[in-house]
Amino acid sequence: MNLGERVRDLTRLAFQLGNNWMTLAGAALTTSSAFVLIWFWFMEITSPRQIHPYAGILLFLILPALFLIGLVLIPVGILRLRRKRRLAGEPALPLQAVDFKQPGVRRLLTVVGILTFINVSIMGTAGMKGVEYMDSNRFCGLTCHTVMSPEYTAFMDSPHSRVGCAQCHIGHGAPALVKAKISGTRQLFAVAFGTYSRPIPSPVEHLRPARETCEQCHWPQKFTDDKLIVRTKYAEDEANTPSTTVLLLKIGGHTPNGTTGIHGRHLDAMERISYVSTDRRRQDIPKVTYRDDQGQLVEYVTEDYKKLSKEKLAEAITRKMDCVDCHNRPTHAFELPDRAVDKAISKGRMSAELPFLKKKAVELLKLDYPDQKTAAAKIPVDLAEYYRTAYPEIYKHKRAQVDTAGEVVKAIYLRNVFPEMKLMWGTHPNNIGHEEAVGCFRCHDGSHTAADGRSIASDCSTCHTILAQDEKDPKVLKDLGMK
Ligand code: HEC
Ligand code: HEC
Ligand code: HEC
Ligand code: HEC
Ligand code: HEC
Structure with missing residues (x-):
C-alpha cells in the first residue's frame, strides 16, 4: 500500500466515525483549547509579565475544562451515532469490534495512541499548573477581590508578605490538598452567589499546626533574652503632647537550664497548656490546664466556669496552645x-x-x-x-x-x-499584649485559680520590666544612646 492509500484509508475511517456534530464539536473544542493552552504556556515562559488573576481563572481552570469536555464528547458522539444507526437498521459503523484485519484500524489505533499521549501530557501540565496557580498568593488574595481584600491588604503590609497563603493555610500532603480544593470550590460558589459570611470567620481550627508552619522558619530554640519595646503615644490636646513607654519584654525561650519567659513557659517539647474557650473567637477562656515542671497537671478555672450550664460546656472548644493562640494576627494584623x-x-x-x-x-x-x-x-x-x-x-x-x-x-x-x-475597627482583636484587646489577660487576669489556691501569674513583672511609663523624655533612652 502506498502512502496515498494509507492516508485515504485513515481519513475514510475518521470521516465515517466523525460524521456527527458531537464528535466534531468535541474535536474542535479540544484542538482549539489545546492550541491556546500551549501558546499561553509558551508566552508564560518567554514573557515576564504577571497574569491578571481573572485571566488566570480562564487559563488555568476554564480552558483545561473545555479541553477535557471536548475529549469526552468525541467518543460519546461516536457511541450515539452507532446506536442511532443500529436502531434505524442502517449498516453498522466500522470498528464495531476492534478488528485488526480491517484496513486502517491498526494505523488509526497508532494515531489515537499518539494523540492520547499528547492529550495526557497536556492535561497533566494543565492540572499541575492549575493547582500551582490556585495556591498562589495572587489567586487567594485577589481573585475574590472584595472577599479577601482585608486579609490580602494586611498580609501585603506584614513581615510575612513573602510567605505563601497556602504555607499557613493548607496542610501537607494529598488529603489536605483535596480537602482544601473541595472547600475552595464551595467557596467559589459562595462568592458567585454572594452567600459568604461577612466578615470571614477566623479559621484557627483549619490552619496547619504551628509545628509545620511557624516553626519551619522560627525555631523555638532561637528565642532567648528580652525584647526592648519603645512606644510613643500622643495626647488629644492642641499640642499632641507625646509620652513614651519603654518596656523590656521577657520573651524568653529555651536555655541550657530549661525554659523561661513568654516563649519558654507556654511551649515545650512536652505539651504544656491546653484551654477551654466558650466563644468562637477564643476570647473567653474560663479553664486552663497546665503541666508544671514536675509533670503534674494543674487545672485553673474561673468562678464563671463553675456556673456554666451543661449545654454551654458541650459547645465549648478545647485547644492545645500553640503559636497562633498569642500570634493570632501574625500577618493579617488590623490596627485600632x-x-x-x-x-x-x-x-x-x-x-x-x-x-x-x-x-x-x-x-x-x-x-x-x-x-x-x-x-x-x-x-x-x-x-x-x-x-x-x-x-x-x-x-x-x-x-x-x-x-x-x-x-x-x-x-x-x-x-x-x-x-x-463588615470588617470594622476591632473585628479581629490581636491577642498580643493587653492594651487593645484582652490578649494575655484572657488567662493572666488573676482570677484563674487552682484547687490548691494558686493562680496564673498576673503581676506586672511577670512578662515585662517597665523601664519608663508615659514619660515625656525617658532617661533610659538617653542612657541607651537612643535619643
Ligand atoms: C504567616 C501565616 C499566614 C499567612 C502567610 C497567611 N495567613 Fe491567613 N491567617 C493566618 C492565621 C494565623 C489566621 C487565623 C487568625 C485567627 O484565627 O484569629 C488567618 C486567617 C485568615 C482568614 C480568616 C479571616 C481572618 O482575618 O481571621 C482569611 C480569609 C485568610 N487568613 C486569608 C489569607 C490569604 C488570602 C493569605 C495570602 C494572601 C493568607 N491568609 C496568608 C495566618 C496566615
Ligand atoms: C516561610 C517562613 C516563615 C513562616 C512559615 C512564618 N514566618 Fe514569621 N517571619 C518570617 C520572616 C522572614 C519574618 C520577618 C523577620 C524580620 O522582618 O526581621 C517573620 C517575622 C515574624 C514575627 C515578627 C513580626 C514583627 O512585627 O516583627 C512574628 C511574631 C512571626 N513572624 C510569627 C510567625 C508565626 C506565628 C508564624 C506561623 C503562623 C510564622 N511567623 C510563620 C518568616 C516566616
Ligand atoms: C504566650 C504567648 C506567645 C506564644 C505562645 C508565642 N509567642 Fe511569639 N511572641 C509573643 C510576644 C508577647 C512577643 C513580643 C511581641 C512584640 O514584639 O510586641 C513575641 C515575639 C515573637 C517574635 C518576634 C521576636 C523578636 O525578637 O522580635 C517571633 C518571631 C515569634 N514571637 C514567633 C513565635 C512562634 C514561632 C511561636 C510558636 C512556636 C510563638 N511565637 C509563640 C508571645 C507568644
Ligand atoms: C490560654 C491561657 C494563656 C494565655 C492566653 C497566655 N498565657 Fe502565659 N501562661 C499560662 C499558664 C497556664 C502559665 C503557667 C502557669 C504560671 O506560671 O502561672 C503561663 C506562664 C506564663 C509566663 C511565665 C510565668 C512564670 O512565672 O514563669 C509568662 C512570662 C507568660 N505566661 C506570658 C504570657 C504572655 C505575654 C501572654 C500573652 C501574649 C500569655 N502569657 C498568654 C497561660 C496563658
Ligand atoms: C501575661 C503577661 C503580662 C502581664 C501580667 C502584664 N503585661 Fe503589660 N504587656 C504585656 C505584653 C506582651 C505587652 C506588649 C504588647 C505589645 O507589644 O503591644 C505589654 C505592654 C504593656 C504596656 C505598653 C502598652 C502600650 O501600648 O502602651 C504597658 C504600659 C503595660 N504592659 C503595663 C502593664 C501593667 C501595669 C501590668 C500589671 C497590671 C501589666 N502590664 C501586666 C504582657 C503583660
Missing part, C-alpha cells in the same frame, strides 16, 4: 485608630505640629462610612476643611503638611476598615 495614628506620627509620616491632629484624625477614622470609596473621598477633604476653618493661618502656611496628613489618615482607614466585608 489610636495606635495607628500614634505610630504614623511617631514615625514622622505626619506632623505633630498640626494642632489637635491626633484628636481630629482619630475622630475622622471612627466615623461610619458606607464603603471605602466614600471614606477615601471624605477623609482628606474633611481634615483640610477643619484646618481651613479652625486654623486658617496654619492652613495657609502649612498646606503641604495638612494634605500629607489627610492622605496618611485616609491610608490608615483603607488599610484597616472594610465596610463591604
Whole structure:
C-alpha cells in the first residue's frame, strides 16, 4: 500500500466515525483549547509579565475544562451515532469490534495512541499548573477581590508578605490538598452567589499546626533574652503632647537550664497548656490546664466556669496552645485608630505640629462610612476643611503638611476598615499584649485559680520590666544612646 492509500484509508475511517456534530464539536473544542493552552504556556515562559488573576481563572481552570469536555464528547458522539444507526437498521459503523484485519484500524489505533499521549501530557501540565496557580498568593488574595481584600491588604503590609497563603493555610500532603480544593470550590460558589459570611470567620481550627508552619522558619530554640519595646503615644490636646513607654519584654525561650519567659513557659517539647474557650473567637477562656515542671497537671478555672450550664460546656472548644493562640494576627494584623495614628506620627509620616491632629484624625477614622470609596473621598477633604476653618493661618502656611496628613489618615482607614466585608475597627482583636484587646489577660487576669489556691501569674513583672511609663523624655533612652 502506498502512502496515498494509507492516508485515504485513515481519513475514510475518521470521516465515517466523525460524521456527527458531537464528535466534531468535541474535536474542535479540544484542538482549539489545546492550541491556546500551549501558546499561553509558551508566552508564560518567554514573557515576564504577571497574569491578571481573572485571566488566570480562564487559563488555568476554564480552558483545561473545555479541553477535557471536548475529549469526552468525541467518543460519546461516536457511541450515539452507532446506536442511532443500529436502531434505524442502517449498516453498522466500522470498528464495531476492534478488528485488526480491517484496513486502517491498526494505523488509526497508532494515531489515537499518539494523540492520547499528547492529550495526557497536556492535561497533566494543565492540572499541575492549575493547582500551582490556585495556591498562589495572587489567586487567594485577589481573585475574590472584595472577599479577601482585608486579609490580602494586611498580609501585603506584614513581615510575612513573602510567605505563601497556602504555607499557613493548607496542610501537607494529598488529603489536605483535596480537602482544601473541595472547600475552595464551595467557596467559589459562595462568592458567585454572594452567600459568604461577612466578615470571614477566623479559621484557627483549619490552619496547619504551628509545628509545620511557624516553626519551619522560627525555631523555638532561637528565642532567648528580652525584647526592648519603645512606644510613643500622643495626647488629644492642641499640642499632641507625646509620652513614651519603654518596656523590656521577657520573651524568653529555651536555655541550657530549661525554659523561661513568654516563649519558654507556654511551649515545650512536652505539651504544656491546653484551654477551654466558650466563644468562637477564643476570647473567653474560663479553664486552663497546665503541666508544671514536675509533670503534674494543674487545672485553673474561673468562678464563671463553675456556673456554666451543661449545654454551654458541650459547645465549648478545647485547644492545645500553640503559636497562633498569642500570634493570632501574625500577618493579617488590623490596627485600632489610636495606635495607628500614634505610630504614623511617631514615625514622622505626619506632623505633630498640626494642632489637635491626633484628636481630629482619630475622630475622622471612627466615623461610619458606607464603603471605602466614600471614606477615601471624605477623609482628606474633611481634615483640610477643619484646618481651613479652625486654623486658617496654619492652613495657609502649612498646606503641604495638612494634605500629607489627610492622605496618611485616609491610608490608615483603607488599610484597616472594610465596610463591604463588615470588617470594622476591632473585628479581629490581636491577642498580643493587653492594651487593645484582652490578649494575655484572657488567662493572666488573676482570677484563674487552682484547687490548691494558686493562680496564673498576673503581676506586672511577670512578662515585662517597665523601664519608663508615659514619660515625656525617658532617661533610659538617653542612657541607651537612643535619643
Ligand atoms: C504567616 C501565616 C499566614 C499567612 C502567610 C497567611 N495567613 Fe491567613 N491567617 C493566618 C492565621 C494565623 C489566621 C487565623 C487568625 C485567627 O484565627 O484569629 C488567618 C486567617 C485568615 C482568614 C480568616 C479571616 C481572618 O482575618 O481571621 C482569611 C480569609 C485568610 N487568613 C486569608 C489569607 C490569604 C488570602 C493569605 C495570602 C494572601 C493568607 N491568609 C496568608 C495566618 C496566615
Ligand atoms: C516561610 C517562613 C516563615 C513562616 C512559615 C512564618 N514566618 Fe514569621 N517571619 C518570617 C520572616 C522572614 C519574618 C520577618 C523577620 C524580620 O522582618 O526581621 C517573620 C517575622 C515574624 C514575627 C515578627 C513580626 C514583627 O512585627 O516583627 C512574628 C511574631 C512571626 N513572624 C510569627 C510567625 C508565626 C506565628 C508564624 C506561623 C503562623 C510564622 N511567623 C510563620 C518568616 C516566616
Ligand atoms: C504566650 C504567648 C506567645 C506564644 C505562645 C508565642 N509567642 Fe511569639 N511572641 C509573643 C510576644 C508577647 C512577643 C513580643 C511581641 C512584640 O514584639 O510586641 C513575641 C515575639 C515573637 C517574635 C518576634 C521576636 C523578636 O525578637 O522580635 C517571633 C518571631 C515569634 N514571637 C514567633 C513565635 C512562634 C514561632 C511561636 C510558636 C512556636 C510563638 N511565637 C509563640 C508571645 C507568644
Ligand atoms: C490560654 C491561657 C494563656 C494565655 C492566653 C497566655 N498565657 Fe502565659 N501562661 C499560662 C499558664 C497556664 C502559665 C503557667 C502557669 C504560671 O506560671 O502561672 C503561663 C506562664 C506564663 C509566663 C511565665 C510565668 C512564670 O512565672 O514563669 C509568662 C512570662 C507568660 N505566661 C506570658 C504570657 C504572655 C505575654 C501572654 C500573652 C501574649 C500569655 N502569657 C498568654 C497561660 C496563658
Ligand atoms: C501575661 C503577661 C503580662 C502581664 C501580667 C502584664 N503585661 Fe503589660 N504587656 C504585656 C505584653 C506582651 C505587652 C506588649 C504588647 C505589645 O507589644 O503591644 C505589654 C505592654 C504593656 C504596656 C505598653 C502598652 C502600650 O501600648 O502602651 C504597658 C504600659 C503595660 N504592659 C503595663 C502593664 C501593667 C501595669 C501590668 C500589671 C497590671 C501589666 N502590664 C501586666 C504582657 C503583660
